[in-house]
Amino acid sequence: MQNKFMSELKEQLQDLPKAEQQDILYDYEEHFRSGLEEGKTEEEIAVSLGQPQAIAREVKSEFRVKEAKPVPSADSVGKAILVTVALVFFNLIFIIGPFFAIAGTLLGLFASSLALLLFPFGLLFSWHQLSGAPDWLMGVFAMLTSLGAGVLMVVGSIVLTRWFYRLTIKYLQFNVMMIKGS
Template identity: 30%
Template sequence: MNRTQFLTLLRKELGSMPIKEQNELLEDYESHYAFGQQEGKTEEQISVELGDPIELAVEATAEYHRNFPAKVKVSTTVSNTTFSIVGLFLLNFVLAVVPLGIAIWATWLSLLVASIMLIVAPLIVSADFIINQYFSMGKLFACITLSGIGIFISFGVLYIGKELNKITVSYYNWNKRVITGGQ
């Protein structure tokens, strides 16, 4: 590989660095070529001594980014945070997001309690038999049916509870991101 090919490939691979840094690095390598030619070496020999331009570019860009990390622009100010908090307050409390969430969670809790009560229905029938000393086959079959329905409902209620929890946590995290400006 001759001088032109080496420097062209090196410049191409240094694309993520600023132009000024690229030019300084390329000038260094051009001086290596000039010094090597003064010693009587060919461009190909100098290229072999310098190494693979792709590897050199990877090392140079890694070194540059380690010494000069990319600066993240932070745009949160006190006024942005204040407006975010006021907007979230209006959204959450006035426009019924929190009341709606409380109603949904209360409905879920009542379904959970109802499914638990349906599952323990045989115990209630047993207590009725002990207290009143009267046994009815109709009550027994109704109790077993209600217990089965309670078991089926409990699976759905538990699944809905997990999904509701995910939604609530993601909504809370979204509120935090809005207040902190997406950081």
């Protein structure tokens, strides 16, 4: 069954360059080898791989797409330069300001979180003033509230920062795609 499968596949791949044919045939021989080592029969392996004609059609289409990749020309380079310049101006006018505003806001959230986390320690240092006062219990509640709010703000800030990071990476990838023209 393996020999029949491989000979049909080889016959279907005649249009491709010899080196490409050999690579593909070698890959499918490896499939058979590894399948036999796993205890499968040649027939089971051939069925799982599919029809040689379908495999050859897919491989040929992938090869043609790869072969047809555009070669850089003066026109495509000119378009890339024009898109790059336009993106630079767009980014300077519309993106940089909001980017730094959001980054500053995130930094402010982290600073506020740190202040809320450190507030209970400040109260502990002045505890001697609170211990004699009738509202010392209010100080304990203030410390716990501040600590809880600080922890929640840290978690929220981390989530927002991750979201902002992912959004920034996607926007940068979009810019690269625009420049490449894809």
